[in-house]
Amino acid sequence: MITRHQDVQRLLRHPRLKRSSTDEAVPHRVPDDSRTRRLVDEAFTRPIVDAMWPRIHRLVERQLDLVADAPFVELLADFAEPLAAQVRLELLGVPAQAHETILAWFADIAPVFGRTPAERDPIGVAAKAADSTAAFTAYLEELVESRRREPRPDLLSRLTTVRDDDGPLSENELIRQVMLLLVSGTETTVHYLGNAVHTLLLHPDKADELRADPEMIDTAAEELLRYDGPVSIGAPLTTADCLNFAGYRIRPGDLLYPVLGAANRDPRQFRNPESLDLRRPVGTVFGFGCDNPCCLGATLARMEVKIALTGLLRRFENLRLDEDAPAPVYRPDPLLRGLVSLPVRVDAPIPA
Structure with a gap:
């Protein structure tokens, strides 16, 4: 476990340390296939x-409109999840008329990834997730084939056209x-947005x-x-x-885990790290398992959270935790690192 900032x-920059081939769960990063990564980065x-x-x-304002009149809001399920999913669907160029169906597939698949409880009928939940995964994959295969025939100015089209001496990305890739x-x-x-709102x-x-x-x-x-x-521990290298x-002899097969949460609270890097200072000068924050703040997946996430936080605070002066719900x-x-749920209220509080 590597903890110092x-x-x-x-560790994240070391040229001789690579992602473990057994781990594929790092957000915003593709597995350690240099060719695939190079082509994706090109697109x-x-x-x-x-x-x-x-x-x-536009998407933030639409989601804010949808929750504005609700007496209470589950911020993750009602706001953050549909917003983040639709941003990526638009980025890829998925037609708007398919968004609702895909979001329903996501809801079926979510329990398998631990995003929603699945205590009841786990076999049924797994079967439903498998069916929705198959349907989603079949839809993507058709969409990829359509973009190969008729490219458009979207990320999916660019992914179908990038190539190197070995050719383009395969359909599976x-x-x-x-x-x-x-x-x-x-x-x-x-979870970046949910944790940020919870902290505020x-x-x-x-x-x-x-x-x-x-500003x-x-x-x-x-x-x-x-x-x-949202990422406490990055993928092992x-x-x-x-x-x-770091003073240790590392042998082939040894796994080094970057503990991002500890590095972000390192007092040698951040003065008074346990305090929340919204005006703190920007330094190197390890938010997504990479050390480069310009990593494009991380850049997109930061963009979403900035716009969403600004919109939430502007629209809902009385935004607060739901006092009638469990903490x-x-x-x-x-x-x-993320919350199971985040029940909030956006209406005016009732006078005591």
């Missing part, structure tokens, strides 16, 4: 991400990358500070990511030969 940064460009800004604004973007990317963004509601003075000065959203979003990010790292609890997951 300096060591985690070295997934900064202009594509930057072009999502007005579309995310392409479908796999789309699944990773939709499932892992949605998951971490949901536990520190109402900070929420008021951000509401009064929305500080850049530093605020980064501080909220540092304070309670390993080496093909012996090397020395939010975190999922029993050592790697991804």
Whole structure:
């Protein structure tokens, strides 16, 4: 377990340390297949991400409208999850008329990934998830074939056209990358936003500070990511030969785990790390298992959270935890840190 900020940064950048081939669960990152990663990076460009800004604004406002008149809101299920999923569907270029069906498939698949409880009838839940996964895969195969025939200005079309000396991505490789973007990317963004809102509601003075000065959203979003990010422990790295790292002799097959949550609270890197300072100067925050803040998947997540937080605080002056619901609890997951649910109220509080 690597916990110091300096060591985690070295670990993630070390040229001789690679993702363990047995682990494929890191958000926003593809498995350690250098060719696949290179082709995906060629397709997934900064202009594509930057072009999502007005579309995310539109999606946020629509989701805010949907929850505005509700007496109480489950912020993850009612707001964060549909928002994050639809952002990625639009990024890929999935037709709008298919979004509702795909979101229903996501709801069936979610229990398998631990996003919703599945205590009742686990066999039935697993069977339903398998059926929806098969239906989703079949839909993507048809959409990929359509984009190969008639490319459009979207990420999916770019993924079908990128190639190197060995040719384009195979259909299996392409479908796999789309699944990773939709499932892992949605998951971490949901918990980044959920943890951020939860933190602000536990520190109402900070929420008021951000509401009064929305121009500080850049530093605020980064501080909220540092304070309670969605990835506690990154994917393990390993080496093909012996090397020395952080005073230890690392042998082939040894697994090194970057503990991002500890690195983000390292007092050698952050002054008063246990305090929440929305104006803290931006440093290197390990939010998504990579050390590069310009990683495009992470950039997209940051963009979504900034727009969503600004919209929530602007629209709902009385946003608060639902006093009639049990206190939010975190999922029993050592790697991804997120709440089971986040019940909130957006109406005016009843006078005592």
